Amino acid sequence: MVNLDSYLKPGKDHYYALGLEGSANKLGVGIIRHEKGELTPNNKATVLANIRDTYITPPGEGFLPRDTARHHRNWIIRLIKRALIVSKLKGLDLDVICFTQGPGMGAPLQSVVIAARTLSQLWDIPLIGVNHCIGHIEMGREITNSTNPVVLYVSGGNTQIIAYSRQRYRIFGETLDIAIGNCLDRFARTLKISNNPSPGYNIEQLALKGKNFVELPYTVKGMDLSMSGILEYIDNLAYDLFNNKKNKLLTTESGEKITTADLCFSLQECLFAMLVEITERAMAHVNSNQVLIVGGVGCNERLQEMMAIMVKDRNGSIYATDERFCIDNGIMIAHAGLLAYRMGDTTPLNETVCTQKFRTDEVLVKWRDD
Amino acid sequence: MSFKYSLNLQIPFENSKQSAIAQGSLAPDPILKPNEISVIYSINSKNPNILEVKFSGDSDRVIRVAANNVIENLKTIIECMDEFDGKKNIIFIQE
Numbered sequence: 001m002v003n004l005d006s007y008l009k010p011g012k013d014h015y016y017a018l019g020l021e022g023s024a025n026k027l028g029v030g031i032i033r034h035e036k037g038e039l040t041p042n043n044k045a046t047v048l049a050n051i052r053d054t055y056i057t058p059p060g061e062g063f064l065p066r067d068t069a070r071h072h073r074n075w076i077i078r079l080i081k082r083a084l085i086v087s088k089l090k091g092l093d094l095d096v097i098c099f100t101q102g103p104g105m106g107a108p109l110q111s112v113v114i115a116a117r118t119l120s121q122l123w124d125i126p127l128i129g130v131n132h133c134i135g136h137i138e139m140g141r142e143i144t145n146s147t148n149p150v151v152l153y154v155s156g157g158n159t160q161i162i163a164y165s166r167q168r169y170r171i172f173g174e175t176l177d178i179a180i181g182n183c184l185d186r187f188a189r190t191l192k193i194s195n196n197p198s199p200g201y202n203i204e205q206l207a208l209k210g211k212n213f214v215e216l217p218y219t220v221k222g223m224d225l226s227m228s229g230i231l232e233y234i235d236n237l238a239y240d241l242f243n244n245k246k247n248k249l250l251t252t253e254s255g256e257k258i259t260t261a262d263l264c265f266s267l268q269e270c271l272f273a274m275l276v277e278i279t280e281r282a283m284a285h286v287n288s289n290q291v292l293i294v295g296g297v298g299c300n301e302r303l304q305e306m307m308a309i310m311v312k313d314r315n316g317s318i319y320a321t322d323e324r325f326c327i328d329n330g331i332m333i334a335h336a337g338l339l340a341y342r343m344g345d346t347t348p349l350n351e352t353v354c355t356q357k358f359r360t361d362e363v364l365v366k367w368r369d370d
Numbered sequence: 371m372s373f374k375y376s377l378n379l380q381i382p383f384e385n386s387k388q389s390a391i392a393q394g395s396l397a398p399d400p401i402l403k404p405n406e407i408s409v410i411y412s413i414n415s416k417n418p419n420i421l422e423v424k425f426s427g428d429s430d431r432v433i434r435v436a437a438n439n440v441i442e443n444l445k446t447i448i449e450c451m452d453e454f455d456g457k458k459n460i461i462f463i464q465e
Contacts, residue, residue, distance in 0.1 A: 073442060077449045084462045091458035110399060114443045117395040118450040123458045350398050 002369050004342045005036045012036075015095045015342065016048075018083070018119075019334025022072045022112035023104025023132050024156055025055040025063040029079040030331030031087040031094075034338055041145050045338075048087035050324060050331040051079050060192040062185065069107035076115045083330070091123040096346070098337025101129030102358030104157065109354035117352060126346040128337040132328075133158060133360040136294040137169055138339060139332035144319035146292050148370065150282045152275060153360075154303070155295030155328070156181030156200075159225060160360060161278050163286045167365045172282045173223030180271055181297045183227040187267060190235050191260055198327070203264045204300050210265025212252050220274050223281060227271065234267055272303045276310045289316030298326045339367040373408070373426040377433050381444060386418035388455065392447050393421055396440065407432045409440070 008015070013036045021028040033046040055071035057063050084091075099116040100109060120127045137151050151162040151169070159175040178186075181200060188199030193206070217233055219226040240247040241258065250258045279291055291311050293304065304320050311318045325332065343366040383389040393411045401409055407427035414420035423440055427433045 070442075073446050076446065077453055081453055081462055085464055088461055090461055091454065111443075111446065114395055114446045115450055117398070118391060118447045119454060121391040121394050122451065122455050349394055353398050353400060 001038070002343070002367055004038060004339075004367060007342060007344050008036055009095070015338055016089060016093050017096045017098055017334040017338035017341065018080070018094050019098045019130070019330040019332070019337060020076070020080070020112050020116050021100045021132070021135070021328055021330045021333045022076070022108045023100045023102070024108065024328060025068050025071075026052055026328040027055070027072045027075055027079060027112070028052040028328055028330035028333070029076075029083040030329055030334045031083050031089065032331055032334040032338060034342070039142065045142050045335055047331050048089065049083035050329055051083050051086065052327070052329055053079060054197070056196050059194050060189050061195075062189060065105045065107040068105060069111040072108050072111040076112055080115065080119065091125070094123070094125050096128050096337060096341040097125050098128050098130050098333045098341075099352070100132050100135070100333050100354070101347075101352070102355040103132055104354075104356065106354065106356050109356070113352055113354050117349060121349070126341070127349070127352055128341050128345060129347040129352055129354075130333045130337045130340070131358050131360065131363045132333075133160070133162075134169065134363050134365075135332035135336040137162065137292075138336040139325050140292045140294040140319065140321055142335060143321045143325050144292060146290050146317075146319040148288060149290035149292035149319060150279060150286060150288050152279050152291060152293045152298070152307070153295045154180050154275065154293065154297035156185060158295060159227075161223065161282045162360060163282060163288065164365070164368065165286070167368060168361050169363070169365060170361050171359070172285065173225070173278045176221065176224050176226045177228040178231065180227060180275070181295070183231045183271065184267070184297070186231055187234060187238070187264075190238050198296065200297060200300065203268065204302060206261045207264040207268045207302065210259065210261040210263070212256060212258055212262040212265075213269060214249060214258055214262060214266040216266055216270040218270060218274065220277055223278055225274050225278065230267070230270065234263060238263060268300070268302055272300075272306050275303065276306050279307065280310050280314070283314060283316065289314055290319065291316065292319040294321070294326065296327045299323050343367050373428050375428070375430050375433055376424065376426040377437060378425075379423040379437065379440070380414065381421045381423070383419050383421065386413070388451055389413055389419055389421040391451070392444065395447050396443055401436070403432070407436055409436055
């Protein structure tokens with residue numbers, strides 16, 4: 001058994017961590033509390049604050065690094081203050097300040113770590129850099145009580161199928177080009193639909209009205225996926241649809257016209273079927289019957305439904321969280337950072353440089369030994 | 371390497387602790403193009419409340435970009451100090 005309390009401050013029986021997340025267009029600040037001892041269903045982490053502000057761009061536009069960084073700079077101190085207000089804690093109570101060290105967009109990451117470094121020095125609280133993906137995985141496990149699941153991590157910047165083995169979260173399969181959320185977001189841009197609350201959510205709502213399936217390329221390559229070709233293909237279909245160009249793919253066998261809702265529906269069905277396929281294969285590889293879905297696309301109810309059908313066939317169980325924990329947030333960074341802190345890790349100031357590329361399997365998972 | 375252009379910024383803080391913290395927050399990030407520009411942070415030898423930033427680069431453009439970036443970061447640092455310096459033992463309440 002791992003001892004998580006070797007570094008507990010004398011006279012205390014709990015820990016508090018502040019988590020700062022800003023690797024993409026969401027800025028999140030969270031405060032979490034752990035009681036001493038192993039985390040179990042009877043000894044759960046407590047969320048004291050989980051505040052988020054999302055940089056939302058106009059329809060048809062994505063978020064650019066520079067503008068996103070400006071948004072984060074503008075809000076980060078106010079969000080930290082609001083999190084402290086909500087939690088009713090003092091700086092004195094905090095054991096550690098956790099920040100996202102990567103992967104993500106360089107400028108937004110950097111704009112947040114500046115605040116983390118300054119607060120850490122002002123209040124003399126150690127820092128810890130957290131891998132964003134590990135944040136998602138650990139928070140998902142904590143919220144759902146899943147012990148050793150196959151993890152499907154699907155978001156705007158990442159698509160990975162992950163399983164734990166010997167103190168690493170190992171990547172079994174991943175996208176070879178763009179992430180699934182990026183594919184959905186960019187199609188939303190093609191359709192010029194709203195980015196509020198998120199482009200993926202609006203595609204999901206439109207897809208509910210779709211009923212005709214348009215066949216799209218299906219590009220599973222071993223345990224990996226490729227999605228850029230699918231995007232190109234469906235973008236061309238949408239272009240023909242908007243410009244009333246003749247395209248026999250845009251009429252069903254019964255003569256019905258394909259709508260944008262049908263395209264959203266088809267895109268989701270195709271992409272999610274690919275995800276379900278590699279997830280099922282990963283489950284067979286590692287002999288697991290639990291699936292945990294994390295990341296922003298994990299909120300999608302159709303994805304959860306499709307995955308549930310597959311998992312049911314294998315007599316397994318599916319674990320997913322809601323938007324508070326699926327979509328990027330500060331609390332998951334606080335949680336994963338606190339786990340590392342409890343194992344004695346801290347990040348010295350000169351090693352707090354953020355990195356755009358930071359693979360999930362680079363992190364030694366000291367807090368697990370199963 | 372010697373560069374053609376240079377710019378020196380002097381940023382006064384309330385005390386030497388703050389100027390040192392600002393240096394600590396800015397200094398870890400590496401310069402993206404070290405063959406085009408260098409940025410050196412130091413504390414003023416006469417007045418320790420002053421943080422000095424020395425830019426030297428091979429064009430005025432790279433200096434402008436780097437200086438802008440440093441100033442943007444300084445805004446976050448100063449806002450952080452305004453809100454939190456000396457308030458470690460305070461419970462914040464909604465204003």
